[in-house]
Amino acid sequence: MPSLETTGDPIPPDTKDWTWVLERPCPECGFDAAAVGVADVPGLVHDTSMALADALLRADATTRPDATTWSAVEYACHVRDVHRIFGERLALMLAEDEPRFANWDQDETAVAERYAEQDPAVVAAELVEEAGATAGLFAGVTPDQHARRGVRSNGSEFTVETLGRYYVHDLVHHVHDVGARP
Secondary structure, rough: OOOOOHHOOOOOOOOOOOHHHHHOOOOOOOHHHHHOOOOOOHHHHHHHHHHHHOOOOOOOOOOOEEEEEHHHHHHHHHHHHHHHHHHHHHHHHHHOOOOOOOOOOOOHHHOOOHHOOOOHHHHHHHHHHHHHHHHHHHHHHOHHOOEEEEEOOOOOOEEHHHHHHHHHHHHHHHHHHOOOOO
C-alpha cells in the first residue's frame, strides 16, 4: 500500500462557506478580520508566505499527518493558487464595476494539479512570486478604492477591503494548519 506521502489521494472537499470570518474571529486560527485594514494586507501576505516557504524546508513537508489533512506542500500549493486567484479578483474589482468572479473549485484544482506530487523547492519559489505580485496589487490600492465591489459565483459580495480580509484569513489559517508561525 502506498504511503500518504506519495499517493496524493483526494482529501474530502471543504464545503464550508468561510465568509463568516468577516463577522467574527476564527476560533481555529485566531484571525480577527476586524483588526485588518487594506494597508495591512501586503505585510501579512509577505509574513504568511515566508512562514509557509519555511515549512517547505521541513523533512516532513510532503507527508500528510493523516488521511484527511493536506501535507505542507499541498497547503503551500493551495496558497500559491489563492494568491493568484485573489490577485485576479482584486484586479477585476479595480478595473470593472461590480465584476462577477468565476468559480474556482479548490479541491478539483488540488487533484488536477497533483499538489501532493509537487516539488517543495519549486512550490516555495512560486508561492513567494505569487505572494509578491498580489501583495503589490494590494499595496497600490488607494483609499477611494476600498469600497469597490465584486461578487463571488455563489453570490457572496465583497468590497476591496473585505476581499483583503477574507484573503488574509485563508493565508493565516493555512499557516496555522501546517504548524508554522508568521
